[in-house]
Amino acid sequence: MSADRPAASRRMVNVVIDGSALSVPEGTLVVEAAKLAGTSVPVYCYHPKMDPVGLCRICLVEIEKTPKLQIACATRVTEGMVVHTSSERVAQARNGVLEFLLLNHPLDCPICDKGGECDLQDFTMSYGPGLSRLTEPKLHKPKRVDLGPTIVLDEERCILCRRCTRFDDEIAQERNLVVIDRGHRSLIGTSDGGPYRSYFSGNTTEICPVGALTSKAYRFRARPWDLTHADSVCAQCSVGCNFRIDSRFGRIMRTFTRENLEIDDGWICDRGRYTFNYLYEPTRLRRPLMRRGDDLAECSLDDAAALCAEKLGPAARAGRVGVIGGGRLSDEEAFALQAFARQVLGTNNIDYRVHLQKFASPARFGARLIDIDDASLVLMFGAYTPEQAPILDLRLRRAVARHHTQLMYIGPYRPHLPVEAQYVEYTPGAIADLMMQLADTVHQGRTESGDGFVADIARRLAQAEKIIAVHNGRDPASVSALDRLLETLAGYNHRVGVLVVGSQGNARGAEAAGCVPNLGPGYAPCSGEAGMTTGEMLKAAADGALDALFIAGANPALTFADGALARRALENVPFLAVAEQVLTETAALADIVFPTASFAEKRGHVTNLEGRRQAFGQAVEPPVDVLSDAEIIALVARAMGHAESVSPQPAALLAGLVRAESAAERSVGDLLPRAKVDAVQPAAVEKVDATHRTFTIIPVPHLYSGGGAVAHDPGTAPMRPRPYAIVNPEDAARVGVVPGERLTLSGSGGSIDVEARVGPQAPVGVALVLADMPEAPANKLLDASGFGTATISKAASVPEQRSLERVSA
Amino acid sequence: MLQAVGGIIAGMATTLKYLFKKKSTIDYPREPYPHPERFRGVHELRRYDDGMERCIGCELCAVACPANCITVIGAENDPQHPTAPGERYGYRYEIDMLRCIFCGYCEEACPTDAIVLTPRFDIADYTRDRLIFGKDKLLVDDPFTQHLANTESAFKTEPGVAPPPSGGAP
Numbered sequence: 001m002s003a004d005r006p007a008a009s010r011r012m013v014n015v016v017i018d019g020s021a022l023s024v025p026e027g028t029l030v031v032e033a034a035k036l037a038g039t040s041v042p043v044y045c046y047h048p049k050m051d052p053v054g055l056c057r058i059c060l061v062e063i064e065k066t067p068k069l070q071i072a073c074a075t076r077v078t079e080g081m082v083v084h085t086s087s088e089r090v091a092q093a094r095n096g097v098l099e100f101l102l103l104n105h106p107l108d109c110p111i112c113d114k115g116g117e118c119d120l121q122d123f124t125m126s127y128g129p130g131l132s133r134l135t136e137p138k139l140h141k142p143k144r145v146d147l148g149p150t151i152v153l154d155e156e157r158c159i160l161c162r163r164c165t166r167f168d169d170e171i172a173q174e175r176n177l178v179v180i181d182r183g184h185r186s187l188i189g190t191s192d193g194g195p196y197r198s199y200f201s202g203n204t205t206e207i208c209p210v211g212a213l214t215s216k217a218y219r220f221r222a223r224p225w226d227l228t229h230a231d232s233v234c235a236q237c238s239v240g241c242n243f244r245i246d247s248r249f250g251r252i253m254r255t256f257t258r259e260n261l262e263i264d265d266g267w268i269c270d271r272g273r274y275t276f277n278y279l280y281e282p283t284r285l286r287r288p289l290m291r292r293g294d295d296l297a298e299c300s301l302d303d304a305a306a307l308c309a310e311k312l313g314p315a316a317r318a319g320r321v322g323v324i325g326g327g328r329l330s331d332e333e334a335f336a337l338q339a340f341a342r343q344v345l346g347t348n349n350i351d352y353r354v355h356l357q358k359f360a361s362p363a364r365f366g367a368r369l370i371d372i373d374d375a376s377l378v379l380m381f382g383a384y385t386p387e388q389a390p391i392l393d394l395r396l397r398r399a400v401a402r403h404h405t406q407l408m409y410i411g412p413y414r415p416h417l418p419v420e421a422q423y424v425e426y427t428p429g430a431i432a433d434l435m436m437q438l439a440d441t442v443h444q445g446r447t448e449s450g451d452g453f454v455a456d457i458a459r460r461l462a463q464a465e466k467i468i469a470v471h472n473g474r475d476p477a478s479v480s481a482l483d484r485l486l487e488t489l490a491g492y493n494h495r496v497g498v499l500v501v502g503s504q505g506n507a508r509g510a511e512a513a514g515c516v517p518n519l520g521p522g523y524a525p526c527s528g529e530a531g532m533t534t535g536e537m538l539k540a541a542a543d544g545a546l547d548a549l550f551i552a553g554a555n556p557a558l559t560f561a562d563g564a565l566a567r568r569a570l571e572n573v574p575f576l577a578v579a580e581q582v583l584t585e586t587a588a589l590a591d592i593v594f595p596t597a598s599f600a601e602k603r604g605h606v607t608n609l610e611g612r613r614q615a616f617g618q619a620v621e622p623p624v625d626v627l628s629d630a631e632i633i634a635l636v637a638r639a640m641g642h643a644e645s646v647s648p649q650p651a652a653l654l655a656g657l658v659r660a661e662s663a664a665e666r667s668v669g670d671l672l673p674r675a676k677v678d679a680v681q682p683a684a685v686e687k688v689d690a691t692h693r694t695f696t697i698i699p700v701p702h703l704y705s706g707g708g709a710v711a712h713d714p715g716t717a718p719m720r721p722r723p724y725a726i727v728n729p730e731d732a733a734r735v736g737v738v739p740g741e742r743l744t745l746s747g748s749g750g751s752i753d754v755e756a757r758v759g760p761q762a763p764v765g766v767a768l769v770l771a772d773m774p775e776a777p778a779n780k781l782l783d784a785s786g787f788g789t790a791t792i793s794k795a796a797s798v799p800e801q802r803s804l805e806r807v808s809a
Numbered sequence: 810m811l812q813a814v815g816g817i818i819a820g821m822a823t824t825l826k827y828l829f830k831k832k833s834t835i836d837y838p839r840e841p842y843p844h845p846e847r848f849r850g851v852h853e854l855r856r857y858d859d860g861m862e863r864c865i866g867c868e869l870c871a872v873a874c875p876a877n878c879i880t881v882i883g884a885e886n887d888p889q890h891p892t893a894p895g896e897r898y899g900y901r902y903e904i905d906m907l908r909c910i911f912c913g914y915c916e917e918a919c920p921t922d923a924i925v926l927t928p929r930f931d932i933a934d935y936t937r938d939r940l941i942f943g944k945d946k947l948l949v950d951d952p953f954t955q956h957l958a959n960t961e962s963a964f965k966t967e968p969g970v971a972p973p974p975s976g977g978a979p
Contacts, residue, residue: 110867110920111883111897144888144896220885220897223868 013079018086030072030083031059039085042094042123044101044209045161046073049266050170056101056161058123060093061085069093091127098128104139104184105210106156114211116224120159139184148196149718150270151205151213153188158212160186164204171267172200173397173418188212197719199390199703202273206257217274217715218254222246227253230619233606234272235328235599236710238360238502239369239391240608241268245276245600245619252276252600252620262370263608269390271703271716276600278713283582285595286623296583296593301625301635304592308550309639311575311591315547316345322537322546325579326352326515327360327504328553328708330604331613332653333629334506334513335521336646337552339656340633341531343645345550348517348531352510354554355503356561356786359473360511361611364483365490367468367497368610372399375497377464381410381431382472383501386418387701389609392470392501393418406460410434412698413768414761424457425763428475428787435481439488461485466495473500474786502609503559509607513657521657522664534560535784541569548575550636552629553596557585558707559772561786563779564749579632582712585774594632597622598709602630604650693735695727697747697788699771699778707774723776724755726768727792732758735792742795745769747781747788753795767792838931849911850930852904854923854944856952862892863923866899870915870924878908879915899923902947906932906940927956 011026017037024033029052034041044056054074061072064082069089084090101120109115141155160179165188168177177196180189190196205215227246232255234241241264244256255273259266278284288304289296315321323341326334334352341350372378372395385393399405400419407421410431414423426434434454441458461467467489469482486496502508514521518530532540534556540546542565549570560566570576570589578590587593601622607613622628627635627648634648647653704710704720711720725745727737737743743756745767754769754776762768767790769778782788835842844850855863866883884900892898915924924947934940949955 108895110869111865111895115867220866220883222883225872226868 013077015077015081017083024077027076030061030075030077033077034072034085041072041085043073044119044159047163047207050166057097058094060090062087062090094127095129098124101159103134112211113214113219118211119209148201150201150216151196152216152219154212155187157210158188159210161209163207164213167204167207172198173401174198199269200267202270203267222248222253230617231258232619233614233616234268235505235606236272236275237389238505238507238609239389240606240614241272241391243268247620250620264391267391267394274715275710275713277715278709279598281712283712285582287625289593291591304594305635305639308577308592308636312548313640320547321345321347322349322532323550324351324354324534324556325552325554326510327507329629330606331509331513331657332604332650334510334515335653335657336630336633338514339646340637344637344640344642348526348528349537350515350531351517351534352515353534354556355559356474357472357503357507358476360500360502360507362498362500365486365496365498366611367499369395371468371497372396374403375399375405375466375468377406377467379408379467379469382474383470384415384701387703389501390703413763413766432477432481435478435485439485443488461489468497470499470501499609506606508609508611512607521660522666524664538565538569541573546573549573550577551586552579555584555586555707558774558777561779561782562784563777579629582708584707595626597626597628602628694789694791695767696765697767697769697781697790700768702770705770705772711774721770722755723770723773724757726757726759726762728762728764729758730764744793744795745781745790747790750780752776752780844928848928849913849926850928851932852924852947853927853956854902854948855925855955856949858952860952861894862898863921864899864902865893865895865897865921869918873914873918875912876908876910878905902944904942906942907937925956
């Protein structure tokens, strides 16, 4: 709380609050000191994570030797201060402030979403006047104002505490939400007059002390006292934010933050917050499906398990079977999946990696998320945290704004970063070289003398006291080079750390549970020869060298780098079983589809990117025929006559995992001996001939991209981007690309139709294509390196309605 | 012996006396049960004079209910075709009549006088399911035939007080 404020020094001062004497650090706010003294002072505008503004005046307290009442939220304690928070004068002041706040408040508490958990309601009951003296009609302001895709604003209820605008300014640092007009005409709006679009918009509904900001997803769905709470952990990305799932009548109504200062700092992003309504859509799988000709028809669980056993058995005996998945499952289920592969199918062909990611844990210098807070320099390459790990990015934004952390982004293009950053444009294949050069420069102490930008970066590194590297574990060569660089820096007494942003929520947990071809649970080397990686399995399946594939919690058809290979493999493999929640591109190609429970419908543990294993509870019951992945794996194992190998119980599985980890003397937070990876190195992006219409394709992430839950969720549908490709203005002029028109990109694996955008973030000769969109799978254009080339031409079809989303130029 | 005869005569005299008194029983169901004015029987969901539902789905009745027999699910009004004035209406409203103790707390809690207890009490049925009353059984069709519509009662809202459909906003 006061870690953000340099004013809070170590010196302690003695204060007396309501008769209780205590000693607090100098510079502590009176409201915080009162909290420590066990007294509560009512607040509206004050929020512990934001700078005090002293707007609402509800926190007035009496301080001895000060003639007038003072606001507790903006007054800092001094030696010998005596504070009264419940005197007659204070009560009178609060009563008066509340009467003013309620003057034009509509008092529609019976229908207000906040009713029951509203600070204005609570404080009025505790301190406020029982009656209004207002005889004139109340001031009316607009109600039901559509503020953006997620938020509805009720201007009448707003008490102008500015928590939301300050959140957008200080925490999210997007500075879009502002107060418009003055005095009693003040309204909340956006600075550009457009919709309020933010990845963190849901947090404003939580910090709003009244019911002014309400979320569209929860509007009038339930009252706070109806809700059953379950503590959970978000599995949408690898940060692992803690949140609470509130349900009513067995249906999820909303999600709510559950503050964990070391992980999420009390915030969650909108993808984590709003992706739950897909569970109630008709597209959610509720019955097992079996292939009958070209169609998938419903069948019973027993039939599905029996067919699975019948097909997997011979394939396993022939050693022609593979298992893909784990990164989206819980730790227990990932352990069950690898046990299924190794003990039931007798193969080491298991891999969780279905994206570009090769490692989920750093081999050296593992860092914690809180290490970002006081880092002097954050070196980001490969990963793009604003889209891939928004809450990590929020921490980074705060560090840059408040602690003068430098952010250095190394990558093949120049993405938009919300905070000041230094961009180093570098082709992916050359990043390893750059790291080696930097290591050499630092090692040889040539940081002062050398010139050129390598020496410039090295100088910055040498001046930084604490360096945190954030990458996506995609390129083994540059990761090894990074380790070498960090080792050199550590040798010069720099503090260093690495965070690997996973492509899937539980990538690190799956890696630790043994879903890799050469390592078992607890990173223990597995017995026997190392199995095949995902790439090798798909290659083998495409070539007819595999008879069966079992995929759980993965969608390689859309996410695997070489999309053409993945699709060919999944089409050619004689038997494909998939466990999924919705009919993804992969599940649509399967012979058997098992419907699986979502994270809200089971219990277990997930491991976040820093290696922290966190428990999540079950919020609601799954539909009748829907089992958790562990139960499905156990069901198939039992059908194959190996009932003892895999337990369906999370507790038993966790015990097994912990036993394996202690036998290996490694636990999930430990650093990883390198997992076996595909032999592909990222190719240097070739700058193609300027006269061609051929472009290098670089896939770019988006928070709402993906073909699974988020593609079928009505809550996130308004935020979903339409597939686009961004080209440099120079290229656009050269080949005649007009923003907004439809383009066809044709590559080796097929062609996709996207919307044209023009922006300087794309280097010349490069088209940045939105990745993981089911409508236009960018991986059709890519090869195993994760890059590709494509020819751009105008789409033949008539363009559809233009996207309302502003071009991010 | 005399004593016994005396007893019979006394008894017969009582019988004779009551034979000519007004009967305290009624010929139910052919004759209506004369209930007191504020008898608390089966509930009714009322409407405003303009036909709008009074219930706004706030669930305060459900909170007040000591028997926990009321279930309300609110929803957002379609602004073009509102069901109730304001932004929210009672999408589902169910009372488990088997569990209800007819205490009338729901009526007291209701901020819009939507739920009232009527004198009707004859709801016996053969299945439990049919005794969970939904909006189909509770909601009156016509605001002018609803209970309390034409009586002088402390519970009655004056005609014409229905708030505008926009929920008070201009």
